[in-house]
Amino acid sequence: MRGWKPAPHVLLLLPAFIVLAAVVIVPLLLSLYSSFTPFRLTRPDSIYTFIGFRNYERLLSDWDFWVAFGRTVLLLTFALNLEMVLGLVLALLVEKATRGQRILRTIMMFPMMFSPILVGFQFKFMFNDNIGVVNNALQSLGLTNQAIPWLIDGRLAFISILTAEIWSSTAVFAIFILAGLMAMPREPLEAAKVDGCTPWQSFRYVTWPFVMPFTYIAMTIRSLDIARAYDIVKIMTDGGPAGRTEILWTLIARTAYSDARMGLANAMSYIAILLSILFTVIFFRQLAKARQQIGAEW
Amino acid sequence: MDENAVHRIKRTVLKAGHLIGLFLAMAIICLPGLWIVLSSLRPTVEIMAKPPVWIPRNVSLDAYVAMFSGVGQGGIPVLDYFRNSLIISVTSTVIALCIGMAGGYAFARYRFRGKTSIFLGFMLTRTVPGIALSLPLFFVYARLGIIDTHFGLILAYVALNVPFTVWLIDGFFRQVPRDLAEAAQIDGCTRWQAFWRVEFPLARPGIASAGIFAFLISWNEFALASQLTRSTNSKTLPVGLLDYTAEFTIDWRGMCALAVVMIIPALTLTFIVQKHLVSGLTSGAVKG
Numbered sequence: 297m298r299g300w301k302p303a304p305h306v307l308l309l310l311p312a313f314i315v316l317a318a319v320v321i322v323p324l325l326l327s328l329y330s331s332f333t334p335f336r337l338t339r340p341d342s343i344y345t346f347i348g349f350r351n352y353e354r355l356l357s358d359w360d361f362w363v364a365f366g367r368t369v370l371l372l373t374f375a376l377n378l379e380m381v382l383g384l385v386l387a388l389l390v391e392k393a394t395r396g397q398r399i400l401r402t403i404m405m406f407p408m409m410f411s412p413i414l415v416g417f418q419f420k421f422m423f424n425d426n427i428g429v430v431n432n433a434l435q436s437l438g439l440t441n442q443a444i445p446w447l448i449d450g451r452l453a454f455i456s457i458l459t460a461e462i463w464s465s466t467a468v469f470a471i472f473i474l475a476g477l478m479a480m481p482r483e484p485l486e487a488a489k490v491d492g493c494t495p496w497q498s499f500r501y502v503t504w505p506f507v508m509p510f511t512y513i514a515m516t517i518r519s520l521d522i523a524r525a526y527d528i529v530k531i532m533t534d535g536g537p538a539g540r541t542e543i544l545w546t547l548i549a550r551t552a553y554s555d556a557r558m559g560l561a562n563a564m565s566y567i568a569i570l571l572s573i574l575f576t577v578i579f580f581r582q583l584a585k586a587r588q589q590i591g592a593e594w
Numbered sequence: 595m596d597e598n599a600v601h602r603i604k605r606t607v608l609k610a611g612h613l614i615g616l617f618l619a620m621a622i623i624c625l626p627g628l629w630i631v632l633s634s635l636r637p638t639v640e641i642m643a644k645p646p647v648w649i650p651r652n653v654s655l656d657a658y659v660a661m662f663s664g665v666g667q668g669g670i671p672v673l674d675y676f677r678n679s680l681i682i683s684v685t686s687t688v689i690a691l692c693i694g695m696a697g698g699y700a701f702a703r704y705r706f707r708g709k710t711s712i713f714l715g716f717m718l719t720r721t722v723p724g725i726a727l728s729l730p731l732f733f734v735y736a737r738l739g740i741i742d743t744h745f746g747l748i749l750a751y752v753a754l755n756v757p758f759t760v761w762l763i764d765g766f767f768r769q770v771p772r773d774l775a776e777a778a779q780i781d782g783c784t785r786w787q788a789f790w791r792v793e794f795p796l797a798r799p800g801i802a803s804a805g806i807f808a809f810l811i812s813w814n815e816f817a818l819a820s821q822l823t824r825s826t827n828s829k830t831l832p833v834g835l836l837d838y839t840a841e842f843t844i845d846w847r848g849m850c851a852l853a854v855v856m857i858i859p860a861l862t863l864t865f866i867v868q869k870h871l872v873s874g875l876t877s878g879a880v881k882g
Binding site for chain 2: 316322323404405409417521553
């Protein structure tokens with residue numbers, strides 16, 4: 297191969313390719329293979345037994361798995377939509393502020409710096425039924441006289457987790473929508489006003505279409521690290537009480553490490569990976585579409 | 595009432611509503627954090643008190659002193675965790691930045707076939723949930739004997755960060771006009787010199803913020819670290835946080851103190867990057 301010189305972009309992209317291949321692609325292929333075996337950590341040679349699609353067949357009829365799957369999708373749908381709406385409200389509030397915008401923006405980013413595990417722990421502390429600040433406040437204000445079992449009742453625990461998730465990630469949406477609002481030219485808004493639009497109309501037909509691509513960027517970024525919810529759930533309830541808040545990722549971790557059934561867990565994680573890829577691809581396509589729609593400005 | 599007065603009242607009400615809304619939003623964002631800081635300064639008795647004690651009576655730094663005075667007093671080896679976190683985060687950030695700079699430059703400056711799909715492919719590797727990735731990694735690492743080492747985690751975090759650094763740095767290099775480097779080349783610079791003397795300095799703030807972003811991701815990562823670390827050899831702070839939870843009891847005060855220790859570096863760094871972060875992500879994705 298002497299004298300052969302690769303194109304510069306190949307050379308520049310090579311390190312990224314190598315690292316990603318070594319740490320992501322190859323292990324994933326391995327896990328794809330092992331999802332077709334009854335592999336258990338306690339019996340290493342079981343990785344050489346090939347059982348075809350039996351793990352997947354088992355999952356198809358596994359009620360617990362599909363409940364966790366449904367709950368994950370539910371959690372993501374609720375979280376992403378509420379975050380988007382709240383982020384929009386927050387961005388509009390901050391954008392309207394005449395003074396101290398810089399400080400407001402900094403405060404707004406505050407939750408983004410918290411590692412998800414900290415968020416989980418923090419809300420576990422606050423929602424604690426005995427010493428948590430939420431119950432203490434409710435009792436001191438006389439709104440209730442018993443301790444509300446936030447993390448012990450299945451449905452309340454789901455709401456608590458949702459709250460933690462929303463608290464930590466609304467900032468992502470708010471920041472991108474704010475960036476969009478600030479980049480927006482004034483003229484169309486003024487024109488709309490002159491033409492007699494109500495505030496709602498000028499928001500709906502002028503501001504929103506403009507801000508939309510920014511929302512999709514935020515969505516894409518969020519969908520990239522969507523599995524961060526694992527940390528929060530793991531700390532707050534660890535899938536409990538009695539599996540009432542079990543989501544895909546906690547179920548995978550439990551199957552793989554506590555039950556040591558790696559093969560089955562790998563089959564599950566493949567379904568989880570497909571789910572997140574699906575989310576990301578959807579948002580990427582929406583982003584491309586929204587970008588085309590306002591292509592004139594860019 | 596004439597029309598002017600009605601209008602004025604409406605305006606005042608709207609303004610007041612806006613201020614109240616803003617205040618409420620900011621309070622909800624800040625209070626949880628403040629509560630943690632406050633709890634780390636109070637004795638456990640006060641945290642557990644029933645009925646609750648709202649205004650702290652004894653404020654002390656005991657929790658922090660205990661934490662940093664070694665295993666004997668604090669219960670958990672925070673200093674080791676802190677060291678591990680620092681080594682792992684800094685090393686993986688530096689490596690991810692170098693790789694990201696090469697990749698980002700390639701995406702920003704060269705035209706080649708399949709550019710968009712390669713870019714999307716990079717991003718898709720990032721969608722793999724940490725816990726799903728940890729299963730095969732655990733197996734491979736166990737075979738190679740690099741479980742519970744700094745090297746193992748650094749490798750994993752570099753791979754985790756490369757897609758993001760490529761994305762961000764690509765955006766920042768696009769903002770640097772192509773003509774500048776060309777002008778430098780006409781003046782006799784080699785391509786490398788043109789990059790190093792002209793384009794790199796201009797993109798530096800953006801690259802720095804990409805670095806801080808990568809640092810924060812490694813600093814905060816939990817799902818992979820919780821499975822790939824075993825002992826004080828390589829446990830990081832997020833994993834160490836779990837040491838405060840026993841079977842049925844949790845040392846809330848100690849945990850709050852450790853939380854504050856974890857958040858302070860993250861806070862400081864994020865303040866520095868906030869401006870560049872958004873512009874980088876948006877220019878990379880919107881102008882595409």
